[in-house]
Every structure is written in C-alpha cells, then in structure tokens.
Amino acid sequence: MWSVRADARRNRDRIVEIARALFKDKGFTGVSMDEVAKAAGVGAGTLYRHFPTKEALYDAVLEAWTDKVKAAVDRALGLDGSAREKLVSWFGDYVDLLNGHKGAAARITLALGDPDSPFVAKCTRYLGANQRVIDELGPALRPGVSAMEISRLVGAVAAVADASALGPDEVASMLGVVADGLVAA
Amino acid sequence: MWSVRADARRNRDRIVEIARALFKDKGFTGVSMDEVAKAAGVGAGTLYRHFPTKEALYDAVLEAWTDKVKAAVDRALGLDGSAREKLVSWFGDYVDLLNGHKGAAARITLALGDPDSPFVAKCTRYLGANQRVIDELGPALRPGVSAMEISRLVGAVAAVADASALGPDEVASMLGVVADGLVAA
DNA sequence: TGCCAAACGGAGAGCGTCTCCGTATAGTTC
DNA sequence: GAACTATACGGAGACGCTCTCCGTTTGGCA
Known part of the structure; x- marks a missing residue:
C-alpha cells in the first residue's frame, strides 16, 4: 500500500472542512476538539491521528x-x-x-x-x-x-x-x- | 471585630505574596491555582473565597x-x-x-x-x-x-x-x- | 465559657486536550 | 471471491485545569 487509504483521505478532508466552519464561527478557543470530532462524525482518536494537536488542525484550516x-x-x-x-x-x-x-x-x-x-x-x-x-x-x-x-x-x-x-x-x-x-x- | 477576621487577612496577604513570586517566575498560564493554594498552605476553597477567579488574583498581585x-x-x-x-x-x-x-x-x-x-x-x-x-x-x-x-x-x-x-x-x-x-x- | 458568623479545607464537578487499545476495514494477494 | 494484514477507526478514560459545594473549624464577642 502505497498511498493513503481512501477512507482516511475522506475523513481528513471532511475534518478540515468542518473545522474551518467551526473555527470561523467561534474562534480557536471557542471550539473544542471533541466538538470538531462529533461534527465531523469521527472519533477523537481519528481526529488526533490526522492532527496531533489542536494547533496542527488550525494550521491545516488556514492553509488557503x-x-x-x-x-x-x-x-x-x-x-x-x-x-x-x-x-x-x-x-x-x-x-x-x-x-x-x-x-x-x-x-x-x-x-x-x-x-x-x-x-x-x-x-x-x-x-x-x-x-x-x-x-x-x-x-x-x-x-x-x-x-x-x-x-x-x-x-x-x-x-x-x-x-x-x-x-x-x-x-x-x-x-x-x-x-x-x-x-x- | 469590625472588619475582616485576623486569620483571613493573614491568609490573603500570604496568598498574594506567594502568588506574586510564582507568577513572576512562571507567568500567568504557567501557574495553576492549586499550585498557589498548596504553596500558600491553604485549601482551594480558601483561595477562591479571597479571589473569585485566577485573573482577580493576578489583579491583586499587580497592585503595586x-x-x-x-x-x-x-x-x-x-x-x-x-x-x-x-x-x-x-x-x-x-x-x-x-x-x-x-x-x-x-x-x-x-x-x-x-x-x-x-x-x-x-x-x-x-x-x-x-x-x-x-x-x-x-x-x-x-x-x-x-x-x-x-x-x-x-x-x-x-x-x-x-x-x-x-x-x-x-x-x-x-x-x-x-x-x-x-x-x- | 459558650456561641455563631466567618473562614477554612479538600473532594469532586465539569470541561479541556490528548492517549491507548481493541475493533473494523481497505486494499492486496492468491 | 476469500483470506490476510497493514492501516485506520471509535470512544473510554487519563490527566490537568478552573472553580464549587459543603461539612468542619475557629476567631472574636457576650
């Protein structure tokens, strides 16, 4: 296996998208990681597998x-x-x-x-x-x-x-x- | 007695003094309220009776x-x-x-x-x-x-x-x- | 000395980030 | 298509934080 598994890629994309909306709405400290996980429909473990810290997630959100x-x-x-x-x-x-x-x-x-x-x-x-x-x-x-x-x-x-x-x-x-x-x- | 009880006054003064040293050393976020309480030799309840929030304590510390x-x-x-x-x-x-x-x-x-x-x-x-x-x-x-x-x-x-x-x-x-x-x- | 309002201590509620590990599955191999 | 394995998943819970609640103690006055 060579590339990332399809479900992983899908989850990552959805997490970033959802997190962007939440952060934009409530600010960095106003959103909890649990909230992001729930909104994205994934478990906390999955969220942290993709983004080791909350700040790393924020970095991905601010990509553009x-x-x-x-x-x-x-x-x-x-x-x-x-x-x-x-x-x-x-x-x-x-x-x-x-x-x-x-x-x-x-x-x-x-x-x-x-x-x-x-x-x-x-x-x-x-x-x-x-x-x-x-x-x-x-x-x-x-x-x-x-x-x-x-x-x-x-x-x-x-x-x-x-x-x-x-x-x-x-x-x-x-x-x-x-x-x-x-x-x- | 008229004003504050002697033990209360003593505790308040000691808390501020100890907290000032701790905050100066480690910064606001680097010190926990528990740490202040323990260092001052009082319980958490006593600490919060004197200072309803951590910021209120910081305000007292910066008095001078x-x-x-x-x-x-x-x-x-x-x-x-x-x-x-x-x-x-x-x-x-x-x-x-x-x-x-x-x-x-x-x-x-x-x-x-x-x-x-x-x-x-x-x-x-x-x-x-x-x-x-x-x-x-x-x-x-x-x-x-x-x-x-x-x-x-x-x-x-x-x-x-x-x-x-x-x-x-x-x-x-x-x-x-x-x-x-x-x-x- | 006895009384009681005031002050005390610390267990624990509630919320946060982040970890651990048993379970499920995508993708490969035959 | 079935078996296999590396990869990803979910969520309980560890840990630390601020702050609360309440049973216990004590200072100060009568």
Whole structure:
C-alpha cells in the first residue's frame, strides 16, 4: 500500500472542512476538539491521528491563507502611490485576511520567532511578504528596518484588533501610525 | 471585630505574596491555582473565597504596578527633550514595568475596552497616563490621536515583546517606530 | 465559657486536550 | 471471491485545569 487509504483521505478532508466552519464561527478557543470530532462524525482518536494537536488542525484550516497573503502584497506593491499608501493598503489587507479567524493573528504573530511552532509555514510566508516590501520600497523606508520587525508590528496590531473586535476605522488609524513610523526618516 | 477576621487577612496577604513570586517566575498560564493554594498552605476553597477567579488574583498581585505607571509617566514628561524622546522614554518604561510578569501585557491590553474585566483599574490608570501625555504634548502629536489608540499600540508591542521574549534593542526599535508615527504630522 | 458568623479545607464537578487499545476495514494477494 | 494484514477507526478514560459545594473549624464577642 502505497498511498493513503481512501477512507482516511475522506475523513481528513471532511475534518478540515468542518473545522474551518467551526473555527470561523467561534474562534480557536471557542471550539473544542471533541466538538470538531462529533461534527465531523469521527472519533477523537481519528481526529488526533490526522492532527496531533489542536494547533496542527488550525494550521491545516488556514492553509488557503498563505496564497492570499502573497496576492495581497502583490496587489499593494503594484499600486500607483506613495510608499506610505502601499504600506497602508498591504497592512489593511493583512488584517482583513485574518478577520473572522478569531485568535489566528495572535497565534501567527507569537509564532514568528519559534521554529517549532506548527505555524512555521505561515510565518515564513508572512515574513517573506514583508521582505518583498522592504526590497521594493527600500529607500523610502526607515533605514535598518527588518521584515521581522514589520511583521511583529503589524501582527501585534492585528492581534489586538482581533481580540478587542475593533472596527475598521480604529484599525486603519493604528496601521496609519505604524506606516508613518516606518517611512519616517 | 469590625472588619475582616485576623486569620483571613493573614491568609490573603500570604496568598498574594506567594502568588506574586510564582507568577513572576512562571507567568500567568504557567501557574495553576492549586499550585498557589498548596504553596500558600491553604485549601482551594480558601483561595477562591479571597479571589473569585485566577485573573482577580493576578489583579491583586499587580497592585503595586499602577503606582509605578504614574511615576514613569511623570518622569518622562519631566525630561528635557523632544516629544519623541519623551514618548520613547515613557513607552520603554511601560514595557519594562511589565517585564518579568509574563502574560500581563497581553491581558491588560486586551482588557482595555472591556468594562467587566478584573483589570479595569489597571486599564483606567494606563489610559489616564496616556491621556496626560496627550494633554501635555498635544500640539506635537499627530492630530486626533486618542489615549486608547496609544495605549493599544504600545500595549500590543509590549505583549509581543513579552510573549516572544524580545531583547531590549528589538523592543526599543519597535517603540521608536510607534513614537515616530505618533509625532508625524 | 459558650456561641455563631466567618473562614477554612479538600473532594469532586465539569470541561479541556490528548492517549491507548481493541475493533473494523481497505486494499492486496492468491 | 476469500483470506490476510497493514492501516485506520471509535470512544473510554487519563490527566490537568478552573472553580464549587459543603461539612468542619475557629476567631472574636457576650
């Protein structure tokens, strides 16, 4: 036997699909693994066979997210406008992408320096996106700024916005402060 | 007797003292209530009689903190220097004040908009401190900025710095970005 | 000294993540 | 199509957490 058994593949797919809906609805901490298992019609053992931890499951749920991050940074960098406008657009998109996934922003941001986190792939993608921003906007940005620093700053804003359920205006204003700070000489 | 029974008072004091040491050492999530109870030599019921939730206990542990916040903002505003320098000094002190209390920054920052949080007193004090900054530095700051916004931005940086165990240089750099953004026209 | 409200201790309820292991089955082999 | 085996399944339950309930003890006053 060579590939994965058919029932296993079917179960895995269904678990991810169901879990995505539940997490989106209630947030990471608002959903229990038992709940996911029951909703997906599998036993706890099966769930944990596919995803060794709850965070690993969440990582799978956020799979599509990485592509969207790439698209957002592409779009922002392609805009006609100042460096500040590009930053604000990209940051805003990033926060929006995590909107509706309660708890995701904090988890990804806190995983930024941790090579053992289940979210490494997401972190790498996110850091890479900000590195591209630095590469393209370089001279317009504060000298010496790093992708890690930008990622942490914007991630921190996203996490607070998420946890405190801030409105778009409040988020935009905070991102404006960060963007201004990043383009300041 | 009029007020609290002597044994109750004694127990309360000992619990807070022991809990402070434990939380400082292992962080909020790293200490269980059972552990606090055992270390303080009381039963779980006694512990919960004095502090109805774990967060209420944490609030009591961070009691002295509020005075230090006030002192820090006083000191920073009294400095000779630019608005930016005053901001950086105050923000740095704020982050330092939460240093060593793993988990405190995130909890206080996320409680900023929540009137039911056990940390309301701390939030009020912190917001008040940033309001004083706005009152004194007013014209030098970005127009329309609010104490809530500053509190959230700096709190977000503090939370990430705490959770990712960032070094002083990394924190200073991030706070510099925020300060620049806040003084930008 | 006796009384009783106040405070105490700790068993255990309830909920969470995650593990273990006996059972069922997909897919191969003859 | 029947037998066989590696793979996957289900769910009881271990373990740890916050917090509650209630029978027992005790501080402080009459």
